[in-house]
Amino acid sequence: MVVKSYFVLVCVYFSVQLVFAVSGSILQQQFVKTYIRPTSSCVEVANRTPSFVHCSASCLKNHKDNVVFSRHAVSTRCVCCRPLLTGLHYFDTEWITYKQGGANIVYCPTGYIGVNSSTVRTCLRLELMTKQYDEAATSCQSDGGDLIRIDSAEKYAIFQQFITNYVPPAVAEIWIQGFRDSNEIWRFHDGTVMQEHCPLETINYPGQIRIRFTIAQNRCYDHEPTFFYNSVCEI
Structure with missing residues (x-):
């Protein structure tokens, strides 16, 4: 009887291990290791996890939009992140991070707000x-970005959402990316022809060879680049 019970326990143990091995193999196929480190926008779901498989499973259970999973190699803490990473990076180098294969991860540096x-x-x-237009553009470029480029209806909607949520009422005019060339064609800074999404x-x-956005009229206007306005940078 004792032998039989022991045999059953052994079978159950190996069955459980097999399930974890198979699920782990499937999860490993879905995720790829990445250099990305978690940021303060990530959420800790467990302070101890026995493996990456448990960490990723906890993240997926926590929220379906979690596409970055990071586990601390020493403390075994587990944090989950969504596609837009904001805030400060974790400086501890012991974090091992994976992302879902094909996931488009965007990291917003300090001072920038993620919108989507x-x-x-x-x-x-x-x-x-x-600032004047050229100075505003240079300031954005020094961050590694540029003035916001409204090149689609979706980007225009995001821009309006940003204005509603984060731009104070005192701001009336905003420099955005766009210039008129010698052939009277409106273009973005890389030379691409600017479509009229705004x-x-x-x-x-x-x-009047630059573009400003007027909040009260909810429209874009041409203007001289030497005027001083606020601006929105994109990175």
Whole structure:
């Protein structure tokens, strides 16, 4: 009787191990190791996890949008992150991180806010100091980005969402990316022709060769680059 019970326990043990091995193999196929370190926007779901498989399973159970899973090699803590990473990086190098294969991960540096739609993810920052157009663009580029580029209806919707949620009422005019070339064609900084996703009203006076967004009218206008306005950077 004792032998039989022992045999049953052994079978149960190996069955459980096999389940974990198979599930672990499946999970490992879904995720790829990445250099990304978790940030303060990630959520800790467990302070001890026996393996990466348990960590990733906990993250998926916690929220279906969790696509980055990180487990601390020493403490075995487990944190879960969504596609938009914001805030400060964890500086501890013992974090081992995986992401879902094919997941588009966007990290927003400090000072930038992650905004997204179903198809677009980006990071935006309002520059509260008013600047001339070229200075505003240079400030954004020094972060590794540029003035916001409204190149789709989705990006325009995200921009409006950002204004509603994060731009104070005192801000009236915002520099956005766009210039008129010598052939009277509106372009982005990389030379791509600018489509009119932001409703554009032009006066076409000489020197009105840059784009500003007026919040009260909810429209884009041409303007001289030497005027001082706030701006929105994108990275």
